[in-house]
Amino acid sequence: MPSAPQRQSGDLETTVALLRDSRRRILLCGGRFTHLLAQYLGLxxxxxxxxxxxxxxxxVERTAVLSGLNRRDVLVVFDYRRYEPDNLALAQLAAERGGKAVVFTDTWLSPVSAHADVVLPSRAASTSPYDSFVPTLAVIETVVAHVIAALGPAARDHLQQTEATARRAGLV
Structure with missing residues (x-):
């Protein structure tokens, strides 16, 4: 099994480059609670x-999406303590098919990190029985701000188009 990549100063830049690349499909997943973080970034x-x-x-739906996983895909995984085996299997599948993987994880580093191109750790410890994802939200917000900046006017245009579509469809 490969060792986990060391955190590098270019992790944010690499993440932004992967997420802004319109030739790539972005797939996001998480776990019991962290699927909410995946949805937040995905939305x-x-x-x-x-x-x-x-x-x-x-x-059945997940298998249908994953069957087309290839080198142009970026899998974004949120995996924190009580690491979930399916997240590891997904990262291994992405690596086998030549895709890229970005993992948001805790400072103990999820096993997914061994198969990720980018590892974005954040502190999750808390005095409660549940880990805090406040630091992770800060990382997500930073990534979002940088992706918006990297996409420039295209992001604004896409947002305006989605808002217009939502209005036309009576969703807002």
Whole structure:
């Protein structure tokens, strides 16, 4: 098994480069609680660019999406303590198919890190029985701000188009 990559100063820049690349499909997933973080990032990205998908929960739908996983895909995984085996399997699948993987994880580093191109750790410890994801939200917000800046006017145009579509469809 490969060792986990060391955190590098270019992790934010690499993440932004992967997420802004319109030739790549973005797939996001998380765990019991962290799927909410995946949805949060995914919903922001959907407003900025095309080809963003949160992996479905149901096995048949998830399998259908994953069957097309290839070298142009970026898998974004949120995996924190009580690491989930399916997240590791997904990262291994992405690596086998030549795709890229970005993992948001805690400072203890998820096993997914061994298969990730980019590792974005954040402190999750808390005095409660549940870990705090406040630091992770700060990292997500930073990534979102940098992706918006990197996309420039294209992000604004895409957002305006999605807002117009939502209005036309009676959704807002």
């Amino acid at each position: 922001h990205l959907m407003q900025m660019r095309d080809a963003v998908q949160i992996l479905p929960d149901r096995d």
